[in-house]
Amino acid sequence: MRLRFTKMHGLGNDFIVIDAISQRPNLSPETIRSLSDRRFGIGCDQVLVVDYPTNPEVDFRYRIFNADGSEVENCGNGARCFAKFVRERKLTGKSSISVETSTGIMVLKVNDSGEIRVDMGEPEFTxxxxxxxxxxxxxxxxxxxxxxxxxxxxxxxxxxxxxxxxxxxxxxxxxxxxxxxxxxxxxxxxxxxxxxxxxxxxxxxxxxxxxxxxxxxxxxxxxxxxxxxxxxxxxxxxxxxxxxxxxxxxxxxxxxxxxxxxxxxxxxxxxxxxxx
Missing domain, CATH: 3.10.310.10 (Diaminopimelate Epimerase; Chain A, domain 1)
Known part of the structure; x- marks a missing residue:
């Protein structure tokens, strides 16, 4: 299949962002590693996936895969890119966007300046x-x-x-x-x-x-x-x-x-x- 993607970065931390709502790709760890390869693929630090939420009270599900193919819990720079992506691709018109991650809900706020403020929740020290x-x-x-x-x-x-x-x-x-x-x-x-x-x-x-x-x-x-x-x-x-x-x-x-x-x-x- 042909996979549509957007290359993005947050301060040089770079991402391949994939809309898994209008297309349904099969992203195996091998595929993630291939896409992330900087010589033989597109190249990125992480692959971000925009998906349907499992929680009906939030807007999207936010999934993050490292270049080695492993899925991880969170990525702050990626969250800002996620907010910009879903607005640019007209998946939402909201300026305050709630997203579901594997560890909880994040709220992404697009400011008038274009910068994005992310509610990262309370740090955990236990x-x-x-x-x-x-x-x-x-x-x-x-x-x-x-x-x-x-x-x-x-x-x-x-x-x-x-x-x-x-x-x-x-x-x-x-x-x-x-x-x-x-x-x-x-x-x-x-x-x-x-x-x-x-x-x-x-x-x-x-x-x-x-x-x-x-x-x-x-x-x-x-x-x-x-x-x-x-x-x-x-x-x-x-x-x-x-x-x-x-x-x-x-x-x-x-x-x-x-x-x-x-x-x-x-x-x-x-x-x-x-x-x-």
């Missing part, structure tokens, strides 16, 4: 719910990698994150330490790994090694988790600008019992068709 193996909930944890101890924050934004505070993200061992923490036995479902340097209480730099993908130019849930951990540790204020290699996001969180909000851009690159 280790069993991340999931993360630890004796009790804490603002930071010590884990051992190659006989060296590292302090991390751990949180879930619908998907698991480990956050390390570093002196300088440019010299941080993202490509060597990132995959080792991703596959650390303390994280049963593997983990996304953020390397954050604090510029001020309202500004950080961040690089993220994403589970099943590698380092990306931006990670929305990674930015949310990094700020949430920083606020929990008392080193950041409630509104923070996050500088990622691909651009900036604004994260706002008032603390426990409040939802966290992420605001940033989404860009359409081109529409196309591919035979699968």
């Amino acid at each position: 280790p069993a719910n991340i999931p993360f193996i630890a004796d009790a909930t804490a603002s930071s944890y010590a884990i051992e990698v190659d006989n060296q101890c590292y302090n991390i924050g751990a949180a879930s934004m619908g998907n698991p994150h480990a956050v390390l505070v570093v002196e300088d993200v440019e010299t941080a061992p993202v490509l060597t330490l990132g995959p080792k923490i991703e596959n650390h036995p303390a994280f049963p479902n593997r983990v996304n790994v953020g390397f954050m340097s604090v510029v001020s209480r309202t500004e950080v730099n961040l690089r993220v090694f994403e589970r099943g993908v590698g380092e990306t130019l931006a990670c929305g849930t990674g930015a949310c988790a990094a700020v949430a951990c920083g606020i929990q540790q008392g080193i950041l204020d409630s509104t923070v600008t996050v500088h990622l290699p691909g651009g900036d996001l604004t994260i706002h969180w008032e603390g426990p019992n409040h939802a966290l909000f992420m605001t940033g851009p989404a860009t359409s690159v081109f529409h196309g068709q591919v035979r699968i």
Whole structure:
């Protein structure tokens, strides 16, 4: 069959977005890997699927597949692209769009400026719910990698994150330490790994090694988790600008019992068709 798709990105974190409402593709893990391949396919960090919701009270179902073919729980940059896509493709005319993910409901708000504000829900710090193996909930944890101890924050934004505070993200061992923490036995479902340097209480730099993908130019849930951990540790204020290699996001969180909000851009690159 011929599959219609749109190539999009959120701050350089790039996606193939597929409308599974007007077409019904069979997206096997092998097909996902083929589409995601940057040399022999279209190329992307993740494949996003717009589908019918199982919950009749929401607008769409939002599914996310990593380039390795695995389905994951959430993607913040993808959520912004999702909102732009369904409006551009005239699947909805709403400016406030509710979507169903595997871990809950997200609300996507398209601002007058064109930026998209995503209600990411409340960060989850309980280790069993991340999931993360630890004796009790804490603002930071010590884990051992190659006989060296590292302090991390751990949180879930619908998907698991480990956050390390570093002196300088440019010299941080993202490509060597990132995959080792991703596959650390303390994280049963593997983990996304953020390397954050604090510029001020309202500004950080961040690089993220994403589970099943590698380092990306931006990670929305990674930015949310990094700020949430920083606020929990008392080193950041409630509104923070996050500088990622691909651009900036604004994260706002008032603390426990409040939802966290992420605001940033989404860009359409081109529409196309591919035979699968």
